[in-house]
Amino acid sequence: xxxxxxxxxxxxxxxxxxxxxxxxxxxxxxxxxxxxxxxxxxxxxxxxxxxxxxxxxxxxxxxxxxxxxxxxxxxxxxxxxxxxxxxxxxxxxxxxxxxxxxxxxxxxxxxxxxxxxxxxxxxxxxxxxxxxxxxxxxxxxxxxxxxxxxxxxxxxxxxxxxxxxxxxxxxxxxxxxxxxxxxxxxxxxxxxxxxxxxxxxxxxxxxxxxxxxxxxxxxxxxxxxxxxxxxxxxxxxxxxxxxxxxxxxxxxxxxxxxxxxxx
Amino acid sequence: xxxxxxxxxxxxxxxxxxxxxxxxxxxxxxxxxxxxxxxxxxxxxxxxxxxxxxxxxxxxxxxxxxxxxxxxxxxxxxxxxxxxxxxxxxxxxxxxxxxxxxxxxxxxxxxxxxxxxxxxxxxxxxxxxxxxxxxxxxxxxxxxxxxxxxxxxxxxxxxxxxxxxxxxxxxxxxxxxxxxxxxxxxxxxxxxxxxxxxxxxxxxxxxxxxxxxxxxxxxxxxxxxxxxxxxxxxxxxxxxxxxxxxxxxxxxxxxxxxxxxxxxxxxxxxxxxxxxxxxxxxxxxxxxxxxxxxxxxxxxxxxxxxxxxxxxxxxxxxxxxxxxxxxxxxxxxxxxxxxxxxxxxxxxxxxxxxxxxxxxxxxxxxxxxxxxxx
Numbered sequence: 001x002x003x004x005x006x007x008x009x010x011x012x013x014x015x016x017x018x019x020x021x022x023x024x025x026x027x028x029x030x031x032x033x034x035x036x037x038x039x040x041x042x043x044x045x046x047x048x049x050x051x052x053x054x055x056x057x058x059x060x061x062x063x064x065x066x067x068x069x070x071x072x073x074x075x076x077x078x079x080x081x082x083x084x085x086x087x088x089x090x091x092x093x094x095x096x097x098x099x100x101x102x103x104x105x106x107x108x109x110x111x112x113x114x115x116x117x118x119x120x121x122x123x124x125x126x127x128x129x130x131x132x133x134x135x136x137x138x139x140x141x142x143x144x145x146x147x148x149x150x151x152x153x154x155x156x157x158x159x160x161x162x163x164x165x166x167x168x169x170x171x172x173x174x175x176x177x178x179x180x181x182x183x184x185x186x187x188x189x190x191x192x193x194x195x196x197x198x199x200x201x202x203x204x205x206x207x208x209x210x211x212x213x214x215x216x217x218x219x220x221x222x223x224x225x226x227x228x229x230x231x232x233x234x235x236x237x238x239x240x241x242x243x244x245x246x247x248x249x250x251x252x253x254x255x256x257x258x259x260x261x262x263x
Numbered sequence: 264x265x266x267x268x269x270x271x272x273x274x275x276x277x278x279x280x281x282x283x284x285x286x287x288x289x290x291x292x293x294x295x296x297x298x299x300x301x302x303x304x305x306x307x308x309x310x311x312x313x314x315x316x317x318x319x320x321x322x323x324x325x326x327x328x329x330x331x332x333x334x335x336x337x338x339x340x341x342x343x344x345x346x347x348x349x350x351x352x353x354x355x356x357x358x359x360x361x362x363x364x365x366x367x368x369x370x371x372x373x374x375x376x377x378x379x380x381x382x383x384x385x386x387x388x389x390x391x392x393x394x395x396x397x398x399x400x401x402x403x404x405x406x407x408x409x410x411x412x413x414x415x416x417x418x419x420x421x422x423x424x425x426x427x428x429x430x431x432x433x434x435x436x437x438x439x440x441x442x443x444x445x446x447x448x449x450x451x452x453x454x455x456x457x458x459x460x461x462x463x464x465x466x467x468x469x470x471x472x473x474x475x476x477x478x479x480x481x482x483x484x485x486x487x488x489x490x491x492x493x494x495x496x497x498x499x500x501x502x503x504x505x506x507x508x509x510x511x512x513x514x515x516x517x518x519x520x521x522x523x524x525x526x527x528x529x530x531x532x533x534x535x536x537x538x539x540x541x542x543x544x545x546x547x548x549x550x551x552x553x554x555x556x557x558x559x560x561x562x563x564x565x566x567x568x569x570x571x572x573x574x575x576x577x578x579x580x581x582x583x584x585x586x587x588x589x590x591x592x593x594x595x596x597x598x599x600x601x602x603x604x605x606x607x608x609x610x611x612x613x614x615x616x617x618x619x620x621x622x623x624x625x626x627x628x629x630x631x632x633x634x635x636x637x
Contacts, residue, residue: 025331029622048631049626049629051626052626086632090631107513108480108514108515109508214332215328215332
């Protein structure tokens with residue numbers, strides 16, 4: 001749970017931005033770089049299957065300013081725990097980071113994560129010394145199990161990846177946020193800045209956005225809009241929300257003339 | 264239950280009638296569905312949908328952008344042999360044609376591969392005619408094992424094989440299979456494929472399923488456009504695609520749209536497929552399969568290919584040669600499988616993709632996924 005005013009710390013590293021941004025689907029590396037800058041993100045995810053990590057002239061990698069962003073490689077494309085672990089090991093060697101966003105998605109159309117293989121891979125990767133940030137369905141029990149095996153965060157989805165449908169898993173997310181002892185990063189399915197704001201307002205520690213920014217007509221403006229939404233939601237939490245009530249609460253109560261001591 | 268059994272249950276005459284009798288109201292119904300399904304396919308591919316083409320194209324473009332982003336994935340075919348025991352009248356590799364036959368030696372395959380790698384390609388499609396004596400499983404295994412140091416993804420478009428053979432090739436480094444049924448009309452199929460192993464309609468259908476059983480990551484299907492009524496073929500492709508997705512849920516579906524062009528035998532297609540038809544077919548397919556790879560080759564002209572960027576297509580070849588050894592050793596054979604219409608270099612195609620506001624992507628898979636721990 002993101003307590004108001006509490007800093008975002010993942011595996012001992014402090015972050016000022018609660019917006020993570022993915023690097024897929026952009027129309028060019030330059031547009032991607034400009035959108036990342038506008039988002040003021042500090043963590044960018046990169047699909048290892050997309051980049052040639054042995055080739056420093058890789059267009060996408062060259063567009064990333066590694067002094068500015070922490071690179072979070074992901075294992076997207078892995079269908080099994082075995083594949084994910086193998087790709088993570090490769091990432092550690094070539095990208096020189098032991099942080100890994102664990103994605104095990106055996107079904108290529110909706111790309112929903114496999115809970116069994118994810119848990120298996122997470123357990124092994126933690127043993128191997130990785131800082132593991134697993135992408136999961138919004139399953140509170142799985143989130144607890146992943147926390148127990150030593151994952152640094154949990155990253156439940158709001159809706160199927162790339163669907164931009166918003167917080168379709170709201171009730172389950174609320175349980176994960178309530179129970180988690182590690183940061184909860186809402187990943188996948190956020191389509192509008194208001195979705196990101198809602199996730200932060202409900203207590204998520206951060207959000208990860210890719211498609212909604214990358215395929216917007218103006219990705220740079222959209223990246224900034226997400227940044228502002230996340231900041232606004234964070235500020236609102238700090239400000240102490242009024243909360244909801246089923247009853248009307250007039251701003252000028254009809255009984256306001258009575259003395260406060262009840263006499 | 265194989266798709267051949269499913270076809271026995273589908274009343275093909277009724278499929279034709281539903282396409283024929285579809286009305287504008289049926290098309291509107293398909294377009295108002297949140298996710299159009301197989302029941303909407305006859306309307307989407309019917310003549311009645313022509314007035315709705317702009318709406319279908321807009322939907323297709325939006326879906327493609329949402330699911331795949333502003334990118335076009337690139338791949339390149341490498342023809343390894345034009346030997347063939349079949350005699351398909353539409354193919355430049357047909358047994359009866361008087362063309363010089365070549366099967367590249369592993370060394371020559373490697374030389375071509377090194378050239379293609381130097382152009383930037385990381386996704387390779389190996390293509391051959393059907394001649395198990397020349398293109399044997401051992402030959403394939405040998406060349407694939409040497410190619411996987413250069414390419415992150417290797418697919419095959421070769422003779423139909425068994426599950427066990429696909430498993431051997433998968434172990435060697437193959438991750439995708441493309442196998443066109445050519446036509447889903449059993450009678451027409453018989454007419455075009457009178458001899459050779461390809462004369463078995465059911466065996467061809469079963470082979471793609473053998474690839475699914477071997478858990479190949481991509482299963483590519485297609486009908487050769489011009490052999491039959493494209494509207495019927497499109498509906499049947501949709502049935503086939505849905506079947507494969509349900510049964511082989513770990514594999515990605517890819518649908519190609521090969522349209523018959525000039526080839527060595529001078530075959531004239533009996534059924535016309537106009538550019539407008541092709542676009543209706545591609546965009547309709549996108550509405551039915553938001554996440555399928557839709558593939559277009561260099562059979563099509565540059566202007567049409569450029570206009571297809573952003574409309575529904577996600578994967579393209581560029582700079583293809585359809586003769587074994589065509590990239591470096593052109594003199595070895597005169598028998599191409601088909602005539603390439605888009606003769607631009609990969610670099611020129613990339614410029615065209617960028618000009619459309621899309622990013623050409625050379626690599627979308629990593630060999631590490633396939634490497635087995637030792």
